[in-house]
Amino acid sequence: MAHEAGQHVRHRSRPEWGVGKVEGTNGESVFVRFGDQLKTIKISFAEQFLQPVTAEELAAAKPAARAGPAVGHIAQCPECGKALTRNADGEWRACPNCS
Numbered sequence: 042m043a044h045e046a047g048q049h050v051r052h053r054s055r056p057e058w059g060v061g062k063v064e065g066t067n068g069e070s071v072f073v074r075f076g077d078q079l080k081t082i083k084i085s086f087a088e089q090f091l092q093p094v095t096a097e098e099l100a101a102a103k104p105a106a107r108a109g110p111a112v113g114h115i116a117q118c119p120e121c122g123k124a125l126t127r128n129a130d131g132e133w134r135a136c137p138n139c140s
């Protein structure tokens with residue numbers, strides 16, 4: 042299986058990592074983000090251990106499992122337009138201006 046950026050995967054021997062997202066490859070390794078951890082996995086291991094996650098599985102996953110990066114300016118407050126961030130659990134932080 043080819044590992045393409047944006048693909049969602051699960052690690053067969055690390056189910057506790059939840060659903061990860063492939064960020065890219067360099068021809069030797071695959072970089073996969075699980076929550077706020079970026080894992081580097083050799084392609085030979087990736088073939089063996091990374092299992093694709095279907096859209097159906099993704100939709101059924103717990104919100105925290107598909108929250109993506111835990112920290113980052115990835116949305117804006119609908120009230121004032123200020124960039125919002127997520128906490129380590131993947132939940133939105135309250136807008137500092139409006140709360």
Ligand SMILES: [Zn+2]
Binds near residue numbers: 121138
């Ligand atoms: Zn606001």
